[in-house]
Amino acid sequence: MERVSRVLRHIVQRLISLVPVVLGVSVTVFLILQLTPGDPARLLAGQVPDPQVLENIRRELGLDQPIHIQYWNFLVGAVQGDLGTSFRSGRPVIDEIRTRLPFTLELAVVGMAIALLVGVTAGVLAAYKRNTLYDLLTMIGSLIFVSMPGFWVALLLMLAFSLELRWLPASGRGGPLWTVDGWRHVLLPAVTLSLSSAAILARLTRASMVEVLNQDYIKTARAKGVPNVVVVFKHTLKNALIPVITLAGIQFGDMLANTAIIETVFAWPGISRVGVQAISSRDFPMVQGVVLFVAIVFVLVNMLVDLLYVFLDPRIKYD
Amino acid sequence: MSVRKYVLLVSLLVLVLAVALPAQAQRLVIANIGDVVKLDPAYVTDVQSSTVSNQIHERLAVYDESGEPQPALAVSWEASEGGQVWTFYLREGVTFHDGTPFNAEAVKYTFERLRDPEMASPGAGDISIVDTITVIDDFTVQFTLERPSAAFLSTSIMATRSAIVSPAAAEEYGQDLSNHPVGTGPFKFVEWQPDSHVLLQANVDYWGGAPLLSEVMFKPIPEATTQLVELETQGVDFILRVGSTDFNRIQDNPDLQIFSTPDFNARYIFFQNQKFPFEDKNIRYAVSHAIPVDDIVTAFLQNVAVRIHGVMPESSWAAHTPSKLFDYDVDKAKEYLAASGWTETNSQGYLEQDGVELSVEIYTPDGRYPMDKEMATVIQQSLGDIGIRGEIKVLEWGAYLAAVDDGEHQLCILGWSQSSGEPATMYGPQFKSHAIGGWANAMFYHSDAVDALLLQGEEETDMEARIAIYQEVQEIIAVDAPMIPMYSEYLTYAAQNHVQGYNHSPAGFDLTTVYLDK
Numbered sequence: 114m115e116r117v118s119r120v121l122r123h124i125v126q127r128l129i130s131l132v133p134v135v136l137g138v139s140v141t142v143f144l145i146l147q148l149t150p151g152d153p154a155r156l157l158a159g160q161v162p163d164p165q166v167l168e169n170i171r172r173e174l175g176l177d178q179p180i181h182i183q184y185w186n187f188l189v190g191a192v193q194g195d196l197g198t199s200f201r202s203g204r205p206v207i208d209e210i211r212t213r214l215p216f217t218l219e220l221a222v223v224g225m226a227i228a229l230l231v232g233v234t235a236g237v238l239a240a241y242k243r244n245t246l247y248d249l250l251t252m253i254g255s256l257i258f259v260s261m262p263g264f265w266v267a268l269l270l271m272l273a274f275s276l277e278l279r280w281l282p283a284s285g286r287g288g289p290l291w292t293v294d295g296w297r298h299v300l301l302p303a304v305t306l307s308l309s310s311a312a313i314l315a316r317l318t319r320a321s322m323v324e325v326l327n328q329d330y331i332k333t334a335r336a337k338g339v340p341n342v343v344v345v346f347k348h349t350l351k352n353a354l355i356p357v358i359t360l361a362g363i364q365f366g367d368m369l370a371n372t373a374i375i376e377t378v379f380a381w382p383g384i385s386r387v388g389v390q391a392i393s394s395r396d397f398p399m400v401q402g403v404v405l406f407v408a409i410v411f412v413l414v415n416m417l418v419d420l421l422y423v424f425l426d427p428r429i430k431y432d
Numbered sequence: 433m434s435v436r437k438y439v440l441l442v443s444l445l446v447l448v449l450a451v452a453l454p455a456q457a458q459r460l461v462i463a464n465i466g467d468v469v470k471l472d473p474a475y476v477t478d479v480q481s482s483t484v485s486n487q488i489h490e491r492l493a494v495y496d497e498s499g500e501p502q503p504a505l506a507v508s509w510e511a512s513e514g515g516q517v518w519t520f521y522l523r524e525g526v527t528f529h530d531g532t533p534f535n536a537e538a539v540k541y542t543f544e545r546l547r548d549p550e551m552a553s554p555g556a557g558d559i560s561i562v563d564t565i566t567v568i569d570d571f572t573v574q575f576t577l578e579r580p581s582a583a584f585l586s587t588s589i590m591a592t593r594s595a596i597v598s599p600a601a602a603e604e605y606g607q608d609l610s611n612h613p614v615g616t617g618p619f620k621f622v623e624w625q626p627d628s629h630v631l632l633q634a635n636v637d638y639w640g641g642a643p644l645l646s647e648v649m650f651k652p653i654p655e656a657t658t659q660l661v662e663l664e665t666q667g668v669d670f671i672l673r674v675g676s677t678d679f680n681r682i683q684d685n686p687d688l689q690i691f692s693t694p695d696f697n698a699r700y701i702f703f704q705n706q707k708f709p710f711e712d713k714n715i716r717y718a719v720s721h722a723i724p725v726d727d728i729v730t731a732f733l734q735n736v737a738v739r740i741h742g743v744m745p746e747s748s749w750a751a752h753t754p755s756k757l758f759d760y761d762v763d764k765a766k767e768y769l770a771a772s773g774w775t776e777t778n779s780q781g782y783l784e785q786d787g788v789e790l791s792v793e794i795y796t797p798d799g800r801y802p803m804d805k806e807m808a809t810v811i812q813q814s815l816g817d818i819g820i821r822g823e824i825k826v827l828e829w830g831a832y833l834a835a836v837d838d839g840e841h842q843l844c845i846l847g848w849s850q851s852s853g854e855p856a857t858m859y860g861p862q863f864k865s866h867a868i869g870g871w872a873n874a875m876f877y878h879s880d881a882v883d884a885l886l887l888q889g890e891e892e893t894d895m896e897a898r899i900a901i902y903q904e905v906q907e908i909i910a911v912d913a914p915m916i917p918m919y920s921e922y923l924t925y926a927a928q929n930h931v932q933g934y935n936h937s938p939a940g941f942d943l944t945t946v947y948l949d950k
Contacts, residue, residue, distance in 0.1 A: 151830030155837070159477035160849070161861045161872060163557030165549075173552035201469055202626075203610055212626055268657055276661050283661040284653055286628065380653040382627030390466075395830050 119430065120423065127416045131409065138408045139191070139401060143184050146397050153200050153395035174200055187401065196405070197398035201391065206402035210384060214406055216286060217383035220375070221368045223290070223299050224306035228368075229361060232311035236318025236357075241345050243323060252319070255312035263371055267305045267378040274301060284380035302379040306371060310364040317360050321353040354425055362418035366411045458948050459647040460931065462670040463659045467627045467652035472610040473595035474546050474553040482592045483672065483941055484630055484650050488529075489595035489615030492520055492539065493585060495939035499696070499749065499853040501585050505534065505596055505616065515580035515893045520589075522571040526639045528598035529620045536573040540565045541599040543575075555593030562588065580891045582898060586854035618643045618944045627652055644933065644947035663688065669931050669948070672941075674924040675802060679735040682926045691936035694747035695923040698740055698858070699801055699847040701811065701916040704839050706876040709790060716913045718768035719843075720758035722818045727760070728810055729919045732803040737919040742906050743863075745920035747938065748853025750902045754910030765818045774819070783819040791821035795841035797832045802921070804845050811843070836874040846874055851939065855902045856890045863909065877914040 154170040155162055171177045175186065190197055196206035239251040275283035287298030325331065326349055334344050369385070376386035384403055391399035422429045466480045473489050476482045492506035506520040526534040543565050546555040561581055566574045577584060588594060601614035613621045618640065619632035630650045636642040651668060653659045660678050662668045664685065674682060674690065682688050701723065703710035710716050729739045744751040769775075774783040774790055783790040792815060796808035805826055812822035822843075827835055836844050850857055860867070865883050867873035882905055889901040909915075923938050930950040935942060 149831065150834045151828075152834060155833060156830055157475075157477065157554065158557070159554040161557055161857075163554075163560060165560070166552070166554050166557045169549050169552035169556065170554075173550075203470060203475070203607060209626065271658065271661055275665055279665060283665060283667055284655075284658045285651060285667075378655050378658060380627075380651070380655070380658060382625070386627060386654075393828065393830060 116423075116430075120420065123419070124416065127412070127419070131412055134412055135405060135408060139188070139405060140184075142401055142404045143187070143397075146395070146400060147180055149395070151395050153397065156394050157200060187398070191405075196402040199391070199396055199399045201394045201396040201399065206398045209387060209399065210402050210406055213382060213384040213387055214410075216381065217369065217372055217376070217385055218410070219290060220299065220302055220306060220372055220381060220383060221365060223303040224368055225310070225361065225365055227303055228307035228310035228314055228364065231307070232314030233318050233354075233357060235311070235315040237322060237345070237350060239315065239319040240322030240326065240349075240353075241341075243326075248319075251315060255315045258308045258312035259316075261308070263305060263309070263374050264378060266308055267302070267375060270301055270305055271378070284378075286382055302375045302381055305379075306368055306375050309371075310361075310368060313364065314357060314360060318353065318357050321356050322349055325349045325353045351425060355422060358418055358421050358425065362415045365414045369407050369410065457647055458645045459649060460645050460670065460943065460946060460948065461649045461651060461668045462672065463653040463662055463668040464630075464650040465652075465659075465673050466654050468624065468630055468650070470610040471613040471621065471624065471630075473593050473597060473613075473615075474551060474555050475610065476592050477554055480652070484632070485595065485613065486592065486617070486940055487619040487632055487648065487943060488613050488617045488621050489597065490617050491591075491595050492522075492589050494590065495852050497935070497937040497939055499747070499939065501590065505539075509585075511582075511584070511893065513580070515582050515584065515891065516577050518575045518577070518584055518589075519568070520573050520575075522573065523639060524571055526616050527637065528601070528614050528616050529635060530598050530601050530614045532598045532600040532614075534596065534616055535570050536567040537570075538596055538599050539573045540567050541602070542596045543594070545597070545602060546593065553593065555591065558591040558593055559588045580893070581856075582893045583854055583856035583890050586852050587857050590852065592851070619648055622647075638944070640944060643944045645943060648943060663926060663928070666928065670925065670927045672925050674736065674926050676733050676736045679924070687929055689927055689929055689931070691925045691927070691934070692735075692922045693936050693938055694738065694745065695849075695921060695938045696745055696747055696851060696853050697847060697849040698743065698745050698920050699845070699918045700743075701918060702836075702841075702844050702846050702875045703914055703916075704842050704844075704874075704876055705878075705914045707839065707842055709792065710842060712772050713913065714768045714772040715774075715790075717758070718765040718818060719815065719820070720913055720916050721761045721765035721768065722820075723811055723814045723916060724760040725916060725918055728807055732806060733919060733921070735922075736802070736924055737921045740917045740920050742917055743909060744853065744855055744858060744902075744906075747920070748855065748858075750853060750855035750858075750899065752903045752906045754906050756907070756910040756913075758913070758916070762817055769818060777819055780821075781819065782821045789821060790819065791823065792842045793840075794822050794824050795832065795836060795844035796824060796826055797829050797845070798826050800829055800832070801845065801847050807845065807918075837869065839869065839874070839876050841874070844874060848872070855898075855905075856886070859886055859902070859905060860890070863905075863914075875914040877912070879908060879912060882908055 154167050154176060157170055158166050175183060187197060199206055199209055235251050239248045242248050271283050274281045281297055281301050285298060287294035289295050331344060331348060334348050372383055373385035373389050376383045388403035391403060464480045464483060468481045468484050469478055470476055470481055471485050473485050476485050490505050492504060493501045494504045496502045505523050507523050509518060509520045511518050522536060528534060543559060545551060546553050547559055561577050562575055563578045564576045568574050595615060598614035601612060602609050605612045618635055618638045620635050622631040622633045624630045632648045634643045634646050653662060656673060656675050659671045663671050682690050703716050705711060726739060729737055738746060740746060741753045741757060742751060773785055776784055778784040778789060794808050794811055796804050798805050808824045812824055815822040835841060848858055848862060861872040863873060863877055863882055864886055865878040868876050885901055885905045889898055892898050892901060930948050931946060932949045933945040933947050935945065
């Protein structure tokens with residue numbers, strides 16, 4: 114009971130810590146946007162920017178206000194759940210995010226699942242068959258996957274599985290994940306997204322496993338005649354997973370960042386693609402909104418990782 | 433179950449399905465180069481939005497394939513008082529998709545809405561010359577301009593943003609009209625799923641006859657390679673962009689067809705004429721001789737662009753090859769440099785005078801124009817050949833525009849695109865001296881003679897006289913050499929062979945006669 118209340122207290126603490134994080138992120142993003150050269154009004158005004166038109170647009174967007182007033186207006190709106198209106202599309206930022214964030218999360222979650230499945234399995238097997246050809250090939254393979262740029266892998270996979278084999282569609286989202294079409298569409302982008310994470314996780318899992326395998330209690334287990342399979346998968350894996358889970362949490366954040374490229378190549382209707390467009394068109398409220406939401410997701414995922422520790426290793430306690 | 437029963441059951445199932453499913457819908461799927469930004473024509477500034485908006489909305493007049501104005505929502509028009517008063521006679525019996533009747537009030541409403549400062553529409557700039565708009569009767573509307581303009585049709589009436597919207601819908605939705613666009617065009621708006629698709633449905637009551645297609649779907653696919661793979665795997669029927677490297681691949685594919693036609697755009701190298709070293713005409717001449725533009729266009733843009741020698745693309749009635757041309761000639765270039773005293777070189781092989789090295793910053797965007805960055809590298813190399821140090825600055829488009837507007841560059845790559853061969857809209861914003869700094873005159877070019885002639889060209893109503901004026905402008909510009917004309921991109925699309933009845937034209941993406949033969 115006490116343990117549960119401790120965990121709950123920890124969750125509340127972490128949620129409270131979200132406030133300064135989000136505030137810090139918003140100030141930083143706001144200032145970076147202000148310092149970036151390029152005028153949103155100019156980009157909205159078309160090819161011939163009439164000075165009168167520019168003035169009207171600036172007034173409509175509130176860009177004629179001093180910077181601190183602009184930030185204050187944003188903040189006041191934000192606490193009331195209003196992140197403003199996208200300069201570019203004219204729609205409320207919160208709506209734009211609401212329609213797209215689930216798709217990005219869907220992509221990242223499937224990608225992470227693939228990365229964990231492939232990465233951890235490959236790592237465990239490499240540790241299990243340490244110093245064999247399999248181990249060597251897995252580690253060389255993971256090095257190659259880590260080094261390949263996502264953009265290039267995306268095109269390669271698309272050419273192979275869409276153009277040559279005609280197994281999977283080249284772009285777009287098919288539907289929800291419980292439909293066949295949904296899976297057919299999500300597979301290529303998710304696999305592309307997962308490759309480098311899977312490779313990093315494989316390397317870390319192997320290293321972590323090898324370290325645990327050298328511990329005294331493993332030797333004891335072996336001396337007691339516990340079968341090798343049980344030693345590796347029961348006694349070693351669980352203890353080796355703590356650094357792996359930590360890395361997976363960070364990798365999830367990386368994935369959210371990498372989705373910008375993947376969503377563009379595979380025309381996936383997610384939030385990262387719209388974030389990149391927003392940066393190009395200096396759509397300040399949209400950039401703010403996207404970065405804020407990604408930051409919140411990142412913090413929440415890491416909180417989840419912290420909570421997982423407790424289940425993996427009961428010795429870890431939250432004070 | 434016996435075989436016979438099984439066959440019977442399957443046949444029955446097929447029959448039921450055949451009856452239950454309607455005849456295969458004529459749905460054309462088009463890969464758009466990006467998601468639509470806004471579908472309220474008043475705010476359309478990008479190609480992907482105008483491509484869709486122009487299926488839903490119509491203007492009073494449109495261009496035909498040769499760039500001549502043709503009746504659309506107006507059946508005829510006349511200009512009086514030397515081109516200061518324009519009267520449009522409107523098409524009768526047309527209704528908007530929401531049932532609102534189209535009439536002179538709707539036209540007046542559209543244009544008044546466009547120039548309402550509260551709207552902050554970029555379209556206000558297109559019609560800034562308009563003084564008053566008067567409804568003469570139900571189907572006659574009159575525009576009185578602040579000064580005579582021969583180019584009024586092209587600059588104002590036929591601009592994408594001047595498409596007529598349903599007043600009832602505009603009143604109902606206000607700023608949200610973009611999500612509920614209502615026009616008179618051949619296709620009606622059905623739905624827009626951001627970054628997924630825009631779906632349009634045939635307007636069976638279209639005044640020009642119902643379109644043959646029943647539906648049109650635009651899917652935003654930003655990556656060129658992805659678009660091509662989608663076309664090759666029959667994921668889409670039509671793509672609206674074909675790069676030089678993909679041209680042959682499409683042409684060699686027996687299942688695909690390619691459409692290509694000269695367009696009304698032009699890409700240039702601009703000198704910053706008020707900045708060292710290009711305030712010196714000799715240096716401009718030298719660089720004009722030093723860059724192998726012919727080779728650049730052939731090497732990078734084979735099949736997808738044509739070399740231009742003047743400001744206007746060849747497809748325009750105002751195109752004119754000036755008598756002063758700069759062929760690729762390194763020796764001549766060096767002579768011009770020597771004429772300005774640039775003869776000594778420093779230890780690195782670059783020209784130097786009084787301790788000042790002749791160096792130039794070459795500004796280029798990355799991917800805004802095909803192979804722009806790569807072209808900048810060739811320019812840098814060519815400058816090096818005549819002893820000028822070139823430094824390339826690659827900027828993201830927003831920052832790039834800000835930089836060239838402010839004249840930070842010495843040399844930059846810039847282009848101009850429009851939907852007609854009208855010279856007033858191409859020369860005016862780029863070459864008028866009042867367009868320096870913030871407008872489109874990134875050359876910072878100032879010539880009183882050109883200013884005066886351009887104004888004259890806008891007001892002159894006699895076609896022959898207009899042609900002569902713009903030829904004179906082109907001759908002056910060629911001698912002043914404030915820029916180097918490079919190329920005009922072809923408008924190149926590709927489609928599946930089953931797409932039939934399509935007329936490819938730079939005047940607009942017309943889908944009314946298209947059908948699917950499959």
